[in-house]
Amino acid sequence: MTEYNFAYLDEQTKRMIRRAILKGLAVPGYQVPFASREMPMPYGWGTGGVQVSAATLVPEDRFKVIDQGADDTTNAVSIRKFFERTAGVATTEHTAEASVIQTRHRIPETPLSEDQILVYQVPIPEPLRFLEPRETETRKMHSLEEYGLMHVKLYEDISQHGAIATSYAYPVKVEGRYVMDPSPIPKFDNPKLSDCPAIQLFGAGREQRIYALPPYTRVISLDFEDYPFEASKADHACDLCGAGDSYLDEVITDDQGGRIFVCSDTDYCRGRREAGHQGTQAQDAPMTTEARA
Amino acid sequence: MSTTPLLQVRDITHYYGARIGCRDVSFDLYPGEVMGIVGESGSGKSTLLGCLAGQLAPDAGEVLFDTRSDGLRDTLKMSEPERRMLSRTDWAFVHQHARDGLRMGVSAGGNVGERLMAVGARHYGDIRDQAVDWLGRVEIPADRVDDRPTAFSGGMQQRLQIARNLVTGPRLVFMDEPTGGLDVSVQARLLDLLRGLVREMGLSAIIVTHDLAVVRLLADRLMVMKDGHVVETGLTDQVLDDPQHGYTQLLVSSVLQV
Numbered sequence: 001m002t003e004y005n006f007a008y009l010d011e012q013t014k015r016m017i018r019r020a021i022l023k024g025l026a027v028p029g030y031q032v033p034f035a036s037r038e039m040p041m042p043y044g045w046g047t048g049g050v051q052v053s054a055a056t057l058v059p060e061d062r063f064k065v066i067d068q069g070a071d072d073t074t075n076a077v078s079i080r081k082f083f084e085r086t087a088g089v090a091t092t093e094h095t096a097e098a099s100v101i102q103t104r105h106r107i108p109e110t111p112l113s114e115d116q117i118l119v120y121q122v123p124i125p126e127p128l129r130f131l132e133p134r135e136t137e138t139r140k141m142h143s144l145e146e147y148g149l150m151h152v153k154l155y156e157d158i159s160q161h162g163a164i165a166t167s168y169a170y171p172v173k174v175e176g177r178y179v180m181d182p183s184p185i186p187k188f189d190n191p192k193l194s195d196c197p198a199i200q201l202f203g204a205g206r207e208q209r210i211y212a213l214p215p216y217t218r219v220i221s222l223d224f225e226d227y228p229f230e231a232s233k234a235d236h237a238c239d240l241c242g243a244g245d246s247y248l249d250e251v252i253t254d255d256q257g258g259r260i261f262v263c264s265d266t267d268y269c270r271g272r273r274e275a276g277h278q279g280t281q282a283q284d285a286p287m288t289t290e291a292r293a
Numbered sequence: 294m295s296t297t298p299l300l301q302v303r304d305i306t307h308y309y310g311a312r313i314g315c316r317d318v319s320f321d322l323y324p325g326e327v328m329g330i331v332g333e334s335g336s337g338k339s340t341l342l343g344c345l346a347g348q349l350a351p352d353a354g355e356v357l358f359d360t361r362s363d364g365l366r367d368t369l370k371m372s373e374p375e376r377r378m379l380s381r382t383d384w385a386f387v388h389q390h391a392r393d394g395l396r397m398g399v400s401a402g403g404n405v406g407e408r409l410m411a412v413g414a415r416h417y418g419d420i421r422d423q424a425v426d427w428l429g430r431v432e433i434p435a436d437r438v439d440d441r442p443t444a445f446s447g448g449m450q451q452r453l454q455i456a457r458n459l460v461t462g463p464r465l466v467f468m469d470e471p472t473g474g475l476d477v478s479v480q481a482r483l484l485d486l487l488r489g490l491v492r493e494m495g496l497s498a499i500i501v502t503h504d505l506a507v508v509r510l511l512a513d514r515l516m517v518m519k520d521g522h523v524v525e526t527g528l529t530d531q532v533l534d535d536p537q538h539g540y541t542q543l544l545v546s547s548v549l550q551v
Contacts, residue, residue: 148411224417
């Protein structure tokens, strides 16, 4: 343990990241540049989220990591172990017990509270990137609030697919000002961004950007009057715990076309099963979801 | 024709380092009037157009535009958000190469709809109806509305660019060689279309070109530029039929007769 400074990064780096976080909280949805460090993991594996977590953690924290909702996937397990070793913080798989939750591509189903911080891993922080490749131009578009182009993307979706086909990383407008990429969470999770009691921090390591949503921020998903935003999920209940209100993964169980739908949030699913809820396949399915990684 | 000019240009000067881009250019443009600017390559006509349209910052001069809300304003002294707002509502810019003015990865309907969405349209059905209507006006079949401009011919791309620019009902259109690079029969149809739209919508336009036939057809007045200076100005027919300045005489006599 003595080989590492607390939470791996040196104190000066953590101060620099905290300054970026504070600025991000002061200007919700604005992308703050920061001097992203090399981390002992490849870009794309959550280096932004890890740096934000490192700057946020204190020794008393209880830390949880999820990857697409699951606590037991490779990415989640390695990041959790990383902070167990370098920060010595307690860890947990229970959403309600955690004080800092690092997430990739999901918001937990269990509602968050005021004493929690949710840290997102973000691959591409710029929502306008695929419409306008020039960073100079996208920055200008943000500063001048020129967001017509974002609706061109949604228009294209409807004209090609008959509905807004964007199903993840669905663009949102924060407090009526900045358009923000909520990271690749399914659009099912978008409503949870808004008016959330917890602090939400977004870190993009390769792109060197941090942005944030302070508690109880108004976040609105962009849409058209005649094609309103819809938080969609598979039209099914969880086959393990019977939940009808959680986001589901479709799991192929054999090569005869057999499939089951299970909660993507493993902690939520387990909690429900421990409380006695059952889905149609509860008996023969494993308790963990390692098989679908 | 109204008595207040829509656009008043005063002593516009732009230098590229020590070289002159354009110098001391002044003119008035009245509502519904089409002004042609001709001259050879390097004469400063595109520089001038860039200065007027807010794409280049002139070193001296004023560009006064009669805005809808608060009357005559110097567009060069406007804040950037104001100027950008102007350039997607009251102004339009038709580029020589359609690729510069279109989003090639976005369908024709999306291209036309972009300006509507940029000024706040949020009803898909309405946006699409307007897009289809405008495609019809520029003679693009309605069933091509979901095709990308990459699937269009050069002439169609140019017409799409015009539709995209005119959909918000601008009052002033800047055109930089709108017929450049098109073959003559396509040019003729495009000019026909432009002439119709200009008359029908009462547009004012500034057309930069080196093609004298284009200005003969479209422009009411003509300005001839050489080495960054305006050497002659007047009614189009008058300038072309009775050129006074030596350079204009050379220009007019250089046109190939078929």
